[in-house]
Amino acid sequence: MSSSKVVLITGTSSGIGLATDVAAARAGWRTVATLRDPDRADALRKAAAEAGVELDVRRLDVVDEASVAAVVDGVVADHGRLDAVVNNAGAGHLGTLENETVADVRAVMEVNFFGVLNVSKAALPHLRATAGRLITVTSVGGVIGQPFNEAYCAAKFAVEGYMESLAPVAASVGVAVSVVEPGAVATEFVNNIGLDLEAEVAAAGPYAPALRAYLDRTVAQFLNGAQTPAEAAGTVIEALTAERPPFRLQTSDWARGFTGTKLTDLDGSAVLGMTGSWVG
Structure with missing residues (x-):
């Protein structure tokens, strides 16, 4: 692969984004690592130094259209091209409808869905010019709705639906669109929910027993069955x-089996039977 190819990756302060930065640079890509808070770039810079790779680290807030436009234009001005984008930035959320506001749900959608659209829209003209790739890290929660993750899963469902619809249109102008679906990953993502x-x-009121059962199951899954970010x-x-590249990729055998449940469940009973067991 030519070292002249340029990839922009969002959400790179930790976890999958950080690991993808290092792996892409090792694979010969000129890697632009972006994150909302530059003060959180220490772990990223340390990982790059330990791997012996160079990263172009820039501040980017995916919900700020002006920030997105400035970064994308700056990357093309400085590097001469943009060959790929990895939409990885996102925010976790825990809650259920009766116990949160609709504004809370809108905020989750703003980061996890509209943030992806902001970056993708700004990048597409440049990806057309290079017959590039638009990759979005979604979640198995973008295929199977999960208790107490209504807003998060709704955002990830929206991303999956948008990208699945966009893929043939983008392909007609030479851009390959893919989504990557992780399951549980041992990252700071859960802690970052705050x-x-x-x-x-x-x-949680009347939902407390169900929430307790869900949290016990989820914590055990992250402790015992999570993938590494790498x-x-x-x-x-x-x-x-x-x-x-295929349109849809899962990151593990577990994720393939989990999402496969939905794709063969025509009436929804298998999925609801499974997720219902998580809440007691």
Whole structure:
């Protein structure tokens, strides 16, 4: 692969984004690592130094259209081209409809859905010029709705639907569109939700028993069955480098089996039977 190819990756302060930055640079890409808060770039810079790779680190807030436009234009001005974008930035959320506001749900959609659209729209003219790739890290929660993740899953469902609809249109002008679906990944993502989980249970009212059951199951899954960020990033690199990348890629056998439940469940009973068991 030519080292002249340029990829822009969002949400790179930790986890999958950080690991993808390092892996892409190792694979010979000129890698533009973006994050909302430059003060959180220490781990990123340390990982790059340990790997012996160089990264172009820039501030980008995906919900700020002016920030997105300035970064994308700046990358093309400085590097001369843009060959790929990896939409990885996102925010976790825990809650259920009766106990939160519609404004809370809108905020989740703003980051996890409209942020992806902001970056993708700004990048597409440049990706057309290079017959490039538009890759979005979604989630198995973009295929199967999960208890107490209504807003988060709605955003990821929206991303999946948008990209699935966009893919043939983008392909007609030479741009390959893919989504990458991780399951549980041992990252700071859950911690970054920023909630006191015990306080959430205490405030859940009639939903407290179901929330407690869900949290016990989820914490156990992250402790015992989570992938490493590097393992998940490997699938992103596959989408980035494959000669003809598929539209949808899962990051593990578990994720393939989990999402497969939905794709063969025509009446929804298998999915609801499974997720219903999570809440007792």
